[in-house]
Amino acid sequence: MLQTTIETIVFKDDVLQMIDQRKIPLSFEHFECRDYRQVEYAIKEMVVRGAPAIGDAAGYGVYLAALEFESQDLESFKKNLLEACDFLEASRPTAVNLKWALVRMRKIIEAGGRNTEIVRRIKEEADSILKEDIETSLMISKNGAEVVPQGATILTHCNTGALAVSGYGTALGVIRQAHYDGKDIFVYADETRPRLQGGRLTAWELMQEKIPAKLIADSVAAILIRDGEIDLIIVGADRIAANGDTANKIGTFMLSALAKVYEVPFYIAAPISTIDVETETGEDIEIEERCAEEVTHIEGVCFAPEGIEVYNPAFDVTPWQNITGIITEKGILRPPYLEAIERVVKE
Amino acid sequence: MLQTTIETIVFKDDVLQMIDQRKIPLSFEHFECRDYRQVEYAIKEMVVRGAPAIGDAAGYGVYLAALEFESQDLESFKKNLLEACDFLEASRPTAVNLKWALVRMRKIIEAGGRNTEIVRRIKEEADSILKEDIETSLMISKNGAEVVPQGATILTHCNTGALAVSGYGTALGVIRQAHYDGKDIFVYADETRPRLQGGRLTAWELMQEKIPAKLIADSVAAILIRDGEIDLIIVGADRIAANGDTANKIGTFMLSALAKVYEVPFYIAAPISTIDVETETGEDIEIEERCAEEVTHIEGVCFAPEGIEVYNPAFDVTPWQNITGIITEKGILRPPYLEAIERVVKE
Numbered sequence: 163m164l165q166t167t168i169e170t171i172v173f174k175d176d177v178l179q180m181i182d183q184r185k186i187p188l189s190f191e192h193f194e195c196r197d198y199r200q201v202e203y204a205i206k207e208m209v210v211r212g213a214p215a216i217g218d219a220a221g222y223g224v225y226l227a228a229l230e231f232e233s234q235d236l237e238s239f240k241k242n243l244l245e246a247c248d249f250l251e252a253s254r255p256t257a258v259n260l261k262w263a264l265v266r267m268r269k270i271i272e273a274g275g276r277n278t279e280i281v282r283r284i285k286e287e288a289d290s291i292l293k294e295d296i297e298t299s300l301m302i303s304k305n306g307a308e309v310v311p312q313g314a315t316i317l318t319h320c321n322t323g324a325l326a327v328s329g330y331g332t333a334l335g336v337i338r339q340a341h342y343d344g345k346d347i348f349v350y351a352d353e354t355r356p357r358l359q360g361g362r363l364t365a366w367e368l369m370q371e372k373i374p375a376k377l378i379a380d381s382v383a384a385i386l387i388r389d390g391e392i393d394l395i396i397v398g399a400d401r402i403a404a405n406g407d408t409a410n411k412i413g414t415f416m417l418s419a420l421a422k423v424y425e426v427p428f429y430i431a432a433p434i435s436t437i438d439v440e441t442e443t444g445e446d447i448e449i450e451e452r453c454a455e456e457v458t459h460i461e462g463v464c465f466a467p468e469g470i471e472v473y474n475p476a477f478d479v480t481p482w483q484n485i486t487g488i489i490t491e492k493g494i495l496r497p498p499y500l501e502a503i504e505r506v507v508k509e
Numbered sequence: 510m511l512q513t514t515i516e517t518i519v520f521k522d523d524v525l526q527m528i529d530q531r532k533i534p535l536s537f538e539h540f541e542c543r544d545y546r547q548v549e550y551a552i553k554e555m556v557v558r559g560a561p562a563i564g565d566a567a568g569y570g571v572y573l574a575a576l577e578f579e580s581q582d583l584e585s586f587k588k589n590l591l592e593a594c595d596f597l598e599a600s601r602p603t604a605v606n607l608k609w610a611l612v613r614m615r616k617i618i619e620a621g622g623r624n625t626e627i628v629r630r631i632k633e634e635a636d637s638i639l640k641e642d643i644e645t646s647l648m649i650s651k652n653g654a655e656v657v658p659q660g661a662t663i664l665t666h667c668n669t670g671a672l673a674v675s676g677y678g679t680a681l682g683v684i685r686q687a688h689y690d691g692k693d694i695f696v697y698a699d700e701t702r703p704r705l706q707g708g709r710l711t712a713w714e715l716m717q718e719k720i721p722a723k724l725i726a727d728s729v730a731a732i733l734i735r736d737g738e739i740d741l742i743i744v745g746a747d748r749i750a751a752n753g754d755t756a757n758k759i760g761t762f763m764l765s766a767l768a769k770v771y772e773v774p775f776y777i778a779a780p781i782s783t784i785d786v787e788t789e790t791g792e793d794i795e796i797e798e799r800c801a802e803e804v805t806h807i808e809g810v811c812f813a814p815e816g817i818e819v820y821n822p823a824f825d826v827t828p829w830q831n832i833t834g835i836i837t838e839k840g841i842l843r844p845p846y847l848e849a850i851e852r853v854v855k856e
Contacts, residue, residue: 187814350820353804355702355726358812361805365817376820377813379702379804380728381760385825388762413728415735419767457700457726458708460807465705466724467534470712473697473723478732 168324168367171210171218171292176229178222180210183325187366195219198227198246205253205260208357212326213400213436214295217259221288223250224267228281236277243271243280255448256409256477258401258438263291292328298433299329301491306336306396306431309487309494312345314393317383319352320411321363322398322431332431333396334367336489341373349375350392352383354411356456356474380413387420395421396489399432406482406499407444408432412475418484430480431489439507444479452476515671515714518557518565518639523576525569527557530672534713542566545574545593552600552607555704559673560747560783561642564606568635570597571614575628583624590618590627602795603756603824605748605785610638639675645780646676648838653683653743653778656834656841659692661740664730666699667758668710669745669778679778680743681714683836688720696722697739699730701758703803703821727760734767742768743836746779753829753846754791755779759822765831777827778836786854791826799823 172179178195184207185191193209195201201223204210210219227246231239247264254260270283310316316337323334330338340347349368353361361377368375378386386392395417401409408414408430421428441447454472458464466472488495488502492509495502519526525542531554532538540556542548548570551557557566574593578586594611601607617630657663663684670681677685687694696715700708708724715722725733733739742764748756755761755777768775788794801819805811835842835849839856842849 188812353702353813355700355728361813366814369814369817376818377804378820379759380726381702381763382820382822382825384760384763384766385822388766412726413731416728416731416763416767419731419735419770420763423766423770457724461810461812463808463810465535465808466700466708467713467716470716471723473725473729475729475732478729 170215170325170328173222173288178219178226180204180219181325182209183211183363184209186362195223195226197230198223198250201226202250202253211359212321213257213259213398214299214327214332214433215325216254216257217263217435218292218295218328220250220260220263221267221291224264225284225288228284232277232281239277240271244268254450256400256450259435262435266291295327295433296329298491299327299331299335302332302431302433302489303330303335303339305491305493306489307339307343309394309427309429309489310336310340310345310347311393313347314340314345315348315350315391317350317352317386317392317395317417318364319360319397319413319417320354321359321367323364323367325363325367326398332398332433334364336396336431337373338371341371347373349373350383350386351375351377352380352413353377354413355380359411383417384420387424387426392426394427394429396429396431399430399436400477401441401447402430402432402437402488403441403443403447404439404500404503405443406485406488406497406503408480408485409444409447409449409477410480412478415478415480418480422484427486428484429487429489430485434490434492434506437503437507439503444481447479449478450476517562517672517675520569520635525566525573527551527566528672529556530558530710531556533709542570542573544577545570545597548573549597549600552597558706559668560604560606560745561646561674561679561780562672563601563604564610564782565639565642565675567597567607567610568614568638571611572631572635575631579624579628586624587618591615601797603747603797606782609782613638642674642780643676645838646674646678646682649679649778649780649836650677650682650686652838652840653836654686654690656741656774656776656836657683657687657692657694658740660694661687661692662695662697662738664697664699664733664739664742664764665711666707666744666760666764667701668706668714670711670714672710672714673745679745679780681711683743683778684720685718688718694720696720697730697733698722698724699727699760700724701760702727706758730764731767734771734773739773741774741776743776743778746777746783747824748788748794749777749779749784749835750788750790750794751786751847751850752790753832753835753844753850755827755832756791756794756796756824757827759825762825762827765827769831774833775831776834776836777832781837781839781853784850784854786850791828794826796825797823
């Protein structure tokens with residue numbers, strides 16, 4: 163049975179409380195948002211990260227904006243609320259769940275009704291998004307079971323656990339399920355430079371769950387894949403295009419390319435909400451480039467020479483041809499993905 | 510014209526003075542060795558690193574031991590001196606230049622003569638190793654010119670510059686030469702986790718030489734290679750087997766495998782002394798596994814959860830089939846390497 167007591171996102175007494183993921187595992191602190199500007203800050207600065215969790219946070223961000231503007235006349239209320247949606251959407255460009263949550267919110271705002279009604283519906287929608295996220299990740303974890311053989315050694319990248327989805331996790335959810343199913347698995351976790359989500363967050367979740375695991379520098383994965391040490395690779399996604407091309411944390415493409423050469427199964431685990439059918443292929447996905455300090459500084463300490471230029475893309479795109487399957491809450495999609503995605507999105 | 514004022518290793522007044530490479534670029538400090546035990550410590554702790562520079566340091570380490578034991582009777586003197594060689598050789602297992610320098614020293618010790626004569630010859634040999642290292646790297650840099658096209662974008666890994674060879678560098682020597690030849694090159698430097706020799710040392714040398722460059726996380730290289738952004742890759746070597754299989758810093762294999770898929774030329778630059786004909790293939794190369802703290806701590810700060818297990822191999826082996834050419838002081842070797850190496854080593 164799945165268990166996790168990690169409450170990534172909690173909304174209570176009009177305060178959005180999130181585990182501050184910048185601090186884990188050195189300290190366990192909460193970050194509180196009392197208005198939508200703080201939510202935007204939390205997403206941009208990666209207090210909260212992981213595509214599904216960002217969507218959850220954005221939902222409550224809109225609700226906090228709705229409370230703030232509730233007493234205005236209807237026109238100003240709706241105008242300011244839609245502007246708050248735009249402001250939240252601009253916080254990070256690649257993860258599509260953010261956009262997806264805000265599309266749901268905009269629909270409610272535009273559907274009309276009185277201020278109080280809209281405020282109530284927005285709260286219900288934010289609660290739904292969070293609840294769906296938790297249920298969805300549970301389904302993903304269960305659906306992933308069929309691809310994990312007994313005794314499997316699994317390689318994963320970045321963090322796709324309870325911290326990323328306010329549920330059980332996507333890729334790490336599948337791993338967690340396999341562990342609780344008694345499959346005697348072993349996990350290699352890429353540290354995931356530059357933000358070290360693997361070394362900080364995934365390592366922390368694996369320790370919490372007592373799943374046998376080792377942490378590795380990202381470039382170690384190649385020799386493990388070559389030497390037949392890895393039975394399968396499972397990672398998450400930040401946006402999946404209509405043809406199955408998948409944007410995920412930088413380093414994912416490298417793993418997929420090596421997996422293809424050495425014939426290691428390579429799976430994406432993600433909710434349907436991560437699929438953006440309006441994005442035709444990976445070429446249409448905007449890749450966020452983040453600041454140089456993420457690379458040159460660690461824990462506030464600079465290790466690189468002053469003034470060195472840096473190229474720091476936060477994500478890369480894995481072509482659909484490199485993906486063995488996409489594990490969703492509605493089952494495992496198989497290539498060619500164009501048809502599989504069209505079918506599952508229509509359902 | 511090549512220029513470098515970086516004096517990685519200086520021996521003067523019976524003191525081996527080395528730039529402390531653990532401190533660069535945050536501070537520029539020297540580490541002084543007054544006996545061979547300190548030299549062993551400096552190699553093991555990576556005060557000095559880079560296969561050729563380690564060989565240079567070991568040579569003077571034996572000389573410091575010779576001074577220490579000089580007043581003993583001849584038998585004790587030789588016995589203690591040979592034990593000092595063994596002690597120094599055990600400091601790091603993969604780089605063959607260490608072994609190679611000590612083979613030269615043992616020959617002198619075993620050739621006989623009086624204590625004072627042996628001491629004198631050991632000093633001459635240590636000086637020769639250093640002098641040859643400087644000249645060799647200059648020749649490698651020049652020989653590499655033919656593989657660097659005008660306007661090339663070059664990817665490199667780890668540090669193979671003046672800091673690694675007490676000369677101009679091997680792979681970074683070729684890059685330096687291309688820059689001084691006015692080839693208008695651009696360099697991407699992998700940061701090279703876990704020890705960050707790229708982010709610390711290569712970035713520092715590139716800044717010193719004003720070579721246009723950007724620092725990247727190791728996993729970014731894959732998308733640059735795929736997208737045709739890289740014209741060639743040049744890296745160093747810690748040991749080259751008789752068949753051309755090459756042990757180098759962890760992450761090298763990953764680059765070579767991707768280079769093969771995307772048809773990007775992949776060169777090794779290394780002195781002939783890095784070739785170990787006694788090592789038949791890469792499978793016979795011992796790969797040093799270093800401590801977990803190298804991965805979990807940066808600048809003394811731990812970012813990973815306490816107790817997480819780590820797999821931290823310091824090197825990996827690139828098969829000869831992935832290597833376009835091996836740039837040496839005697840010219841560029843081309844596959845199949847078994848014959849090319851046999852020929853060049855016999856010369």
